[in-house]
Amino acid sequence: MIRAVVLDIGETLVRDDRYWGAWAAWLQVPRHTVSALVGAVVADGRDNADALRLVSPGIDVASSNAAREAAGRGEFLDESDLYPDVRPALAELRSRGLRVVVAGNQTARAGEFLRGLDLPVDVIATSGDWGHAKPDPEFFRCVRDATGVEEHETVHVGDHPAHDIFAAHAAGFRTAHLRRGPWGYFWADDPAVVKTADWCVDSLTDLVGALAD
Incomplete structure (x- = not known):
């Protein structure tokens, strides 16, 4: 039961489109670029954060999240x-x-x-x-x-x-x-x-x- x-x-x-769109804006690349890379890592069975690492090698996602919050461009859901x-x-x-x-x-x-x-x-x-x-x-x-x-x-x-x-x-x-x-x-x-x-x-x-x- x-x-x-x-x-x-x-x-x-x-x-997740708002989430990835915000990352694209922060990394200053087109939304389509991030979306395509998310698709690529999905197909490869990799972690979705790897899409961000492909755009910005060596990125510390947690630190970048904190920087986005400090800049008033952080996470949001409604x-x-x-x-x-x-x-x-x-x-x-x-x-x-x-x-x-x-x-x-x-x-x-x-x-x-x-x-x-x-x-x-x-x-x-x-x-x-x-x-x-x-x-x-x-x-x-x-x-x-x-x-x-x-x-x-x-x-x-x-x-x-x-x-x-x-x-x-x-x-x-x-x-x-x-x-x-x-x-x-x-x-x-x-x-x-x-x-x-x-x-x-x-x-x-x-x-x-x-x-x-």
Whole structure:
């Protein structure tokens, strides 16, 4: 029996175009350049921050983030960054008595913005809050504590094969792969993803229906 749903953040709830566009402006290159490089590292199975390192070799992403904040050009999220199906899907999941947790590899600042949106969820946390990032097993121990139920009673939803599907499965969670964003689209038909995921969905609306079935 499923009692909790845990949802990734980037390209699951929130579009990443503002995030990458802000980096393009900071590094003074066209948005298309950064977008294309993100696609290249996705296809190569590399960390998405490698796209920034290709533009600016040797960049310290954390220090650059701090510099952006100091310059008033730091991280920002608002309602317009949410995918249209997010609020209704989250509300429906909660109405069915499921505990809904949002947890992803984002900064503590991103977590503050998300909590400010008053989403219909029980917990919002980020790797910046917890000090552990996916696919570290410690991240998933924090997820387990946040849900308050057993791993096999929880569905972890996300777009990234290594961070969301394989790591959550290894930690004992049920998994749902979301075909959304560059990782979700690129890896949607990968045999290992299809085999590992308990569900493969095209939207959070589809997820609600799949769990109901």
